[in-house]
Amino acid sequence: MDMVLAIVVGGLYAAGLYMMMRRSIVKLIIGLGLLSHASNLLIFTLGRLMRGRPPLIAPGAEALAEPYADPLPQALILTAIVIGFGVQAFAVVLIKRVYQIVGTDDLDQMKSTDEL
Amino acid sequence: MRDLLLVLPLLIPLSTAVIGLLFWSRPHLQRALATVGAGLLLASGLGLLVSVRHGGIHTVQVGAWPAPFGITLAADLFSAIMVVLTGLIGLAAVLYSLGSMDAHRERFGYYPLVHILLLGVCGAFLTGDIFNLYVWFEVMLISSFVLMALGGERAQLEGAIKYVTLNLMSSALFLAAVGVLYGIAGTLNMADLSKTLRATPRPDLVLAPAMLLLVAFGIKAAIFPLFFWLPASYHTPPVAVSALFAGLLTKVGVYAMIRVFTLLFDHHAHSAHLIILVASGLTMVTGVLGAVAQNELRRILSFHIISQIGYMIMGLGLFTPISLAGSIFYIAHHIIVKTNLFLISGLVFQLQGSYQLKRLGGLYRKHPGLAALFLTPALSLAGMPPLSGFWAKLILVKAGLELQQYLIVAVSLMVSLLTLFSMLKIWNEAFWKAAPAEHSASLSRGTQLALFLPVLGLAAITLWIGLMPEPLFSLSEQAAQQLVDPTEYIRRTLGE
């Protein structure tokens, strides 16, 4: 299972970077989204995968029985997803404004700030 | 009481922003609030600094969850110095905004956004938890995104696209690094990470998150070759925003870099310190060469930020107590000087209506006071005695000579010379040569006060540090001592 997820993470990073290197701003935003998903999944995988062992103390027991699934990576991912949601919402508004003002979605035509 | 001092730099900007949100359509109230809030932030920062200096490192376990399980806030001297600088720059930028910000941006929540930005910056300086650091980075980034794009001019939006993209990429890398660190060590508290990583059975694995963090923070700090977003975007928003960004944002990246490479990776990543040293030399050179080629006032200054970042991380690359003290001194000096230069570029624009060197001129004859105000930070940036930049560079050069790293010392001195050349270019073009066209702008008394007061104050601080470097130097030295030997930090944070 770890191997499958590792390949998925790699694939997501590759797809995200590929999308970011296209010229369209819409694809740029999609690429950024994929990149953050890849990072989230990476945290999930590195937090050790565990099946069917929820971190709940059994009735009558005093402490958790090893091994149990670590809940912290999921809390981190949840936070990262919420942050990602906010950032993506902003990015969508931004590219919409850019398209309205600049009149194109081609990144190559947005270089006026880099000219001497 | 100490708990309160540590939490106040977060609560003050947050409360200011929140109350500002409630009075969305009352710009006068928001202005007053923002000014008072920034002043209080500076005061609370000074209080924290004094308290940390006398009482040692402060920590708060938020929500009373014991470390390393909960989130810890920790302030050592380095953090406290940075919080003071944040308050100072926040106050200067808000004062300057009072005289220069247009009604449109004020109506769209400019002041609350500035305070959310200050909240994010202070949070990043005060947290002792690496995931929490990520969260504060995001708070800072989102508010900076909005400030960058607020107003919706074409150049701003184009700059914002580049700024947003590269910074989000850096966030994704940062997040990945946090995941890898958690996978290796099973903890996120930085003090606990430091302990665990020291005893890890697989030290070779630690290099992966170290490099990921180097790239992630490198993008935020704008080091070579990751700086391209900075000169593409920093000159597009209004000057008060540029000045705030120029003073604070890249320095948060530098702070994070210094923090993790002194606390987490001091034992494993000797190669990382070499990479940082090489990058610092290249950053200095490319930044200053970029600046020399530019003809727009704010773009010249933007490229100088990059070259100055090189000096700050040079101290980290050398990694001795004295070089780290040099870095901290340099950060303090740079934040004040660079913000001031940006504010002055705004004054020049107010008076002559352009940022292009070609169209400027004759300012020395018409406004000798402004000319003197420009020369103070400009010569300080180039490292002329007796101004603050001279001492900052002197400490770093001394540290380099002690380690016999002659190459980096030679590079840093060369870059100083080129910086001086670039500053003199601005002086010649904007101040000395005859004015190409008559452009008379008259400012009301109140506006003048709001615009000149922060510039004057920051110039006075530059001069003061230059004439009396001893207090700041001994403070930096103590801060560097705490960074080099983190046992006290670890002990206090983990509450042992």
Add this chain to the structure above:
Amino acid sequence: MISLILSTATRYLLPLLLLFSVFVLLRGHNEPGGGFVGGLVASAALALYSIAYGVAAARRMLRIDPRALIGVGLLIAIGSGLLSMARGLPFLTGLWVERELPLLGKVGTPLLFDVGVFLVVIGVVLTIIFALSEE
């Protein structure tokens, strides 16, 4: 364009969804739910209303500017953290009411914090949705 089916359905769905969002909020402490999810449900309800009747009508019905909701929510969250500092405990420490209340169960500052989150989420989501659909 106002669709009859959607607007009629919305009239019945809106109170139901809002009630459900409060239920999710209150349930959040020990079971799945909480301020964030509850806030999303509530803002989905209001977004539905704005689709059915238009943004102007949704703003009128909400009465309070969504940005002010963000402010109020954050203020409540800060307040819940400060209560513990007033007792001399670290920032954000949970304080609990001794007796269990009917319906609500055990009440404490974490619930107050969650209410703050609830309002902030509604405010943020509606600010974004209104801004996007008003252009």
